[in-house]
Amino acid sequence: MKPRHFTYVLALLGACVLFPVQAVRAESGRLLASNCFQCHGTEGRSQGGIDRLAGMGANKLIGEMKEMRAKTPGNDMMKVHARAYTDAQLNDIAAYFANVR
Amino acid sequence: MNLHNRRQFLRLLGASSLGALVHGCGGGGDSGTGDSADTGDSGSGGGTTPVTPPVVNVSGHVVVVGGGMGGATVAKFLRLWGGQNLRVTLIERNPSYTSNILSNLVLNGQRTLSSLAYDYARLRDNYGVNVIQGEVMGIDPVARKVSLGDGSTQTYDRLVLAPGLEFDLMPGLTDYQTIPHAWQAGPQTALLAQQLAAMPAGGTFVMTIPAAPFRCPPGPYERACVVADYLKRNKPGAKVIVLDANPGIAAERASFETAFNTLHAGVIEYHAAATIDSIDPVTRLVQTNLGSIAASVLNPIPPQRAPRLVQDAGLVNVNGRWAGVDVLSYESTAHPGVHVIGDASATTQPKAGHIANAEAKVCADAIVRMLAGQAPDPAPVTNSACYSPITATTASWLTAIYHYDPASRTMKPYVTGEAASITSGNYEDMFPWFNNLMADSFG
Known part of the structure; x- marks a missing residue:
């Protein structure tokens, strides 16, 4: 655990140095992602019947959303929601769920 | 903070x-x-x-009034996002909340009211919300204090009002004890279901719809469909007459036009731009611009407004009915320190449970930041979604996602959509949506 913890701290410092201006917007990842909680469960921990998002890899989530964006919604509500976020917002949402344990 | 909460906090x-x-x-x-x-x-x-990192270690006391979809959600997420030193007190007059969502299925016997009841045990036990069953009698926004019916008071750093709605009395009525609106799930829903069950074959169900905005825009049209479907199977020859004050179907137009004109054709008779002059609760005669209409079962859905508590606190400043808010935080435009979420507030978003949950999260996030001396998120997103049963086995849906528009300072629809068709698949999808939404709101 110790080396990994050390990596976290280094990353934390790195982020603060490299991206201080973006910090406020990035924090909204959690609030943005909370739009998914209503159907996919609090923090993406679905109660069943709808996909769990907690812990999903970011590339997978982004890839599925972009694939859905290209399709006509028909009777799939999710295909409407796939069009509801900018690429930057989608990245923030995906980063949030990737890190829910 | 108990052990469970501390562990959850650390995990988060x-x-x-x-x-x-x-x-x-x-x-x-x-x-x-x-x-x-x-x-x-x-x-x-x-x-x-x-x-x-999320803002943590803010301290203070947030009082939430009203334990519906918005109030329960804001209490939960204040505790989830605010850290161990943020105290949250939820004041609600009832021991449990009965969901308006799915309550039209009580009318056709597919759900019981008790299956739609949600109590506050999980908010209390899992999230550390201090739940008080009581009636708030008054708000002093200057002293930052609410007074309860038992004489006690609660002081707050920030107050969130999620009080739902109050219903106007329609002309000719003195109450809704025998002629139920059933627009707040509960005893009136049960009464309306009993009246429908006792209705004679060939009878007439008359419902009225108020001018927008009202709670759950698709709801009245959904009710007309669910009742029509029930009557077709149980009361041959019966009719549904819909008297809508709006110029046309106010939500999910494509689906409901299809339902009215094909699926339920010959049963539903829809009249737009209807005005109700008076209702006789004894004869069940409705005087309208279309003439006198006789009902076997009468269901007037009244015009609505923010409840008296909100009016008395001086927070109603939009069209004499609703509380104006800044949608970055849902803070009242009349009194700093007081936030109004859900049906009682005036926003560009619909008055409905799913989006009250989304508003609650924006509000909770903003309050945590404000208590930490920061500004609210400058670009919130909210979403509205609902499934509407059209028969006992089919449904449609409607959804909208709103992005904050800095120019108008409103939540602006970014994408909207409704179901392409009325299907049994939509009906099946409705229940996981409902179950997850209720779990996200009540713990």
Whole structure:
């Protein structure tokens, strides 16, 4: 655990140095992602019947959303929601769920 | 904070801040346990945006009045996001909440009211919300104090009002004891179901719809469909007459036009731009601009407004009915320190449970930041979604996602959509949506 913890701290410092201006917007990842909680469960921990998002890899989530964006919604509500976020917002949402344990 | 909450708090801190930050910088290799096919990629997929730690260790006392969809959600997420030193008190007059969503299925016997009841035990036990069953009698926004019916008071740093609605008395009525509106799920819903069950074959169900805005825009049209479907099977020859004050179907127009004109053709008779002059609760005669209409069962859905509590606190400043708010925080435009979410507030968003949940999260996030001396998120997003049963086995749906528009300072529809058709698949999808929504709101 110790080396990994050390990596976290280094990353934390790195982020603060490299991206201080973006910090406020990035924090909204959690609030943005909370739009998914209503159907996919609090923090993406679905109660069943709808996909769990907690812990999903970011590339997978982004890839599925972009694939859905290209399709006509028909009777799939999710295909409407796939069009509801900018690429930057989608990245923030995906980063949030990737890190829910 | 009990052990459970402390553990959850630490887990959240780890999950949503440190871990996210590592991945955001591309510095981590552990993308999570839930997705073995997709390892070590979350940083690259997520770009280079760092995720800063959530604001924690704010302290203070937030009082939430009203334990419906908005109130329960804001209480839960204040505790989830505010850290161990943020005290949250939820004051609600009833021991449990009965969901308006799905309550039209009580009318056709598919759900019981008790199956729609949600209590506050999980908010209390799992999230550490202080739940008080009581009636708020008054608000003093200057002294930052609410007074309860038992004489006690609660002082607050920030107050969230999620009080739902009050219903106007329609002309000719003195109450809704025998002629139910059933627009707040509960005893009136049960009464309306009994009246429908006792209705003679060939009878007439008359419902009225108020001018928008009203709670749950698709709801009245959904009710007309569910009742028509029930009557077709149980009361041959019966009719549904819909008297709508609006110039046309106010929500989910394509689906309901299809339902009215094909599926329920010959049963539903729809009249737009109807005006109700008076209702006789004894003869069940409705005087309208279309003439006198006789009902076997009468269901007037009244015009609505923010409840008296909100009016008395001086918070009603939009059209004499609703509380104006800043949608970045849902703080009242009349009194600082007081936030109004859900049906009682005036926004560009619909008055409905799913979006009250979304408003509650924006409000909770903003309050946490404001208590930390920060500004609210400048670009919130909210979403509205609902499934509407059209028969006992089919449904449609409607959804809208709103982005904050800085120019108009409103939530602006970014994408909207409704179901392409009325299907049994939509009906089946309705229940996981409902169950997850209620769990997200009530714990």
